[in-house]
Amino acid sequence: MTRLIKNTLFIIGSLSLLMSIPAFAYSSKKKTSIAEHTGTLPDGPKITKSDIKKAQKMWGDAVVSIGKAKNPKKVAQQAAKTAYAFELGPIMFKPTLTNGDTTFRPDMEGTLSYFVSGNAKYVQDKGFALKPWTKVRFANHNIKMFGNKAIAMGHYFFTDKATGKETKVEYTKGYVKTKDGRILLFLQDSSLPYTPQDTKVSSN
DSSP states (O other), X not given: OHHHHHHXXXXXXXXXXXXXXXXXXXXXXXXHHHHTTOOOOOOOSOOOHHHHHHHHHHHHHHHHHHHHOSSHHHHHHHHHHHHBOGGGSOOEEEOTTOOGGGSOOOSHHHHHHHHHOOOTTOTTOOOGGGSOEEEEEEEEEEEEEETTEEEEEEEEEEEXXXXXXXXXXXXXXXXXXXXXXXXXXXXXXXXXXXXXXXXXXXXX
16 A cells, blocks of 8 residues: 555556656746846946936937938938936837837837938838928926936927928837946837717717
């Protein structure tokens, strides 16, 4: 009887071990996949509202400058290096006018394509900064700061050179202040305001 119990326990234990192997392998695979899209932002000096407003003005001025430039790609490249945290790993960038497989732009290549186009990988890009725009103004709805990081949400308004009209865009932006005092974007999610479809039924 004792031997039978031991054999039974051995079999149960073996089956449990075998059943756990696929689950462990799947879990490891998932962790590897997730790790490709994660990273840690470094600590640094405390960020302030003034830092954020300066960074926003710099970003808006850069968009206007790209549209004026004789070599917009060169200006855009320098502006992107100054504004975005590419050096800290993939950024979280969802531009306003993107969709499908190229919605998100984690690197310099995708970011440049959105602002100045000319990349065959991103055929939908028309060059957002080439409009051109004559002014960009920010209206922050709320800013949350924690240490050297901050999240800002609100609207920014782009003035069209041809018509003088403003285009209103909603944004959420994440900023990190580096040890050498630079303010870099690690997150940018932009979208046009929601416009509900007309649900009125026309009478015949």
